[in-house]
Amino acid sequence: MEKPAISKSRSQQASKVDKPTSNVHEHAETGRSFWPFKPLSGLYQDVFIILSWIAIWQIGRIVEYTEHASVWFPAAGYTLACFLVLGWRAVVPIMVAAIAITVWNGHNYLLPLSNVEMMWGGVLFGVAHMLPYYAGASVLGHLLRKPDVTTPQLIVSFLIIGCISSLVATQLVIGSLVLTNQMSAADIKEAMLPFWIGDMAGVVVLAPLFAGLLVKISAASKIDLLAFSNCASSDLHSYFKKVAINLALILFVMLLAKLTQSRDSAFAIFFLAITHMWIACTESTKRNVISLAISSLCIVLLVHIFALMDYVKVYQFALNVIAANALFGIAIPQLQADNALLKDRVFVDTLTQAYTREYLAQRSALEMAQSRESGSSLYFVMFDLDKFKRINDELGHVDGDNALRRLSQVTKDIVRKADVFARFGGDEFVLLLPNINEQNALNLVEKVREGINAIIISEVSLSSSFGVTLMQQSDTLETLIQRADRALYASKEKGGNTITLK
Ligand SMILES: Nc1nc2c(ncn2[C@@H]2O[C@H](COP(=O)(O)OP(=O)(O)OP(=O)(O)O)[C@@H](O)[C@H]2O)c(=O)[nH]1
Structure with a gap:
């Protein structure tokens, strides 16, 4: 028998009515295939969180705007992801990592503080950093577990939570740094905005990827991300092509900024919204968030290599906006799959x-x-x-x-x-x-x-x-x-x- 030819719209052509999609989540990307070891738990998990948190924090230093203020702070996204996936179990390892990094930082910035003072500073920083992300993750986790919350509603909630928790974290952490004499009150004004967009970029751009990785790595995940799994992927070659176009575009616009030394040219980075939307609409959620992480890392590296620190806030605002757009794109392949399933039910x-x-x-x-x-x-x-x-x-x-x-x-x-x-x-x-x-x-x-x-x-x-x-x-x-x-x-x-x- 021939395939049905009732309507010639693109979405209908895309869904094969004569091969009913029995299960939208058939290809759900929830396996632990990429993680070759046993899922982590207990002490191993704590040690993994401590080491990975410190490593991720260090990566953020590539684009440190002023002392203590990085305009790209992946640790914020990692903290939120840890709380989302592991709940309160992440508190102790993140606190240990926060204390370690504060002491290490104190020596690095040659602060005139004793080790004990720096450790207390670390505790205060840990609390100030963790509280807003713990609260944000709790709300998000609650929404994730509610079956009647739709993907677009979850994405809007995630963006609002990312924006507010990073803003509150900025205020609290700066307050804690000033209180413990790690930062001068005179620097607050300069540090506030880069600090906030740095945290927000860490959350909005990277937290989804970190959460996806942690779900696979941890044996005690409190959430499953099935709702975000979809099979709307092209072949790997075509995905790499799209990522390569993304990277070429980033390289081109950042080279332009370097050559012209004009702030206006930095705004060309917003063209990236087009290519990321393309990926979001045609690739799986996993590939979507991976490509966002690749783009953000690439931008940060090029800021460093091309010495474009003067324009870094433009790039970070752009990243936040582009990531927010791309995350909405997650809903599109899912809606298409639901639509195909519905049509199968009606027609077969x-x-x-x-x-x-x-x-x-x-x-x-x-x-x-x-x-x-x-x-x-x-x-x-x-x-x-x-x-x-x-x-x-x-x-x-x-x-x-x-x-x-x-x-x-x-x-x-x-x-x-x-x-x-x-x-x-x-x-x-x-x-x-x-x-x-x-x-x-x-x-x-x-x-x-x-x-x-x-x-x-x-x-x-x-x-x-x-x-x-x-x-x-x-x-x-x-x-x-x-x-x-x-x-x-x-x-x-x-x-x-x-x-x-x-
Ligand atoms: N097992 C099964 N039975 C069904 C289904 N749909 C309808 N039926 C039964 O099909 C039977 C149809 O019976 P009738 O329409 O009276 O016809 P018949 O017994 O085939 O008699 P004639 O058509 O006159 O030869 C009814 O007993 C229905 O209950 C179904 O999906 N599964």
Whole structure:
């Protein structure tokens, strides 16, 4: 049978109606395949969090704007992701990491503080840093576990939470740094904005990737990210091509800024929104967040290499906006998959995998119009199992269902690609045979009759009766059904297992 050709819209072409998508999450990317070790727990997990947090914090120093203020602070995203995935279990390792980094930093910035003072500074920093992200992660985790929250609602919530928690973290951490004499009060004004956008970029751009990794690495994940899994990916080669275009664009606009030394040219980075939206709409969630992380890392490295620190805030604002856009794109492939599933449910009968009556109505309108226009023939066939009620009554409904499934398979194997085979209801089926002469139509129907007659269910052989009619110019679907139904009734009158042409 041919694929349905009811509508020619792009989304409909993309969804294959004749191959029902039985499970949208079939290709859910929730396996731990990339992580070759046993999932971490207990002390191993704590040590992993401490070391990875410190390493991620260090990466943020590539674009330190002023002392203590990095305009790209991946540790913020990592903290939020840790709390989201591990809950309170992440508090101790992050606190240890915060203290270690504060002491290390104190020595690095040559602060005139004793080790004990620096450790207290670390505790205060840890609390100030963790509190807002813990609160944000708790709200987000709660929303994630609610089944009625949609993907777009989750994404809006994540963006709001990312914006607010990073703002609060900025205020608290700067306060803690000033309180513990690690930062001068005079520097607050200069540090505030870069600090905030740095944290926000860390959260909005990187937290989704960190959360995805932690879910796979940890044995004690509090969340699953199934809701964000989709299979709308192209092949790997095509994905790499898109990422390469992204990187080339970043390189081009940042080189432009370096050569022109003009702040205006830095704004060209916003063109990246186009390529990221392209990835978001055509690739899986995982690839989407990975490409955002690659772009942000690349921008940060180029700021460093090309000495573009004067424009870094433009780049970071751009990254936040682009990431927010791209995250919304996650919903698009998912909506497409849901749409395809819905269409399958409406157009394909779940028991027999024949088309439904709804599909028949739409497809016959098309076929009838085409037949009128071209003058080609269109045969309409109704058929029904003989004494099916008895099969149900004597053998049970499981065998009855089996009979319907076998009938459907046999019929599908016989009809041509262009024919339409639909379940009209109960044990009644319809065949729409376009572009065929009377003899061939009757031969085809005879083959179906014989095929059904050869089916044996629990030692009972099936048989069916057929009513066949040729579409006339004045016919509507209703008149076709009526005529075919009368022909079918005549076959039943003759004792069944017969074909009648009217
Ligand atoms: N097992 C099963 N039975 C179904 C399904 N849909 C309808 N039926 C049964 O199909 C039977 C149809 O019976 P009738 O329309 O009276 O016809 P019949 O017994 O085949 O008799 P004739 O058509 O006159 O030969 C009813 O018993 C329905 O309950 C289904 O999805 N599965």
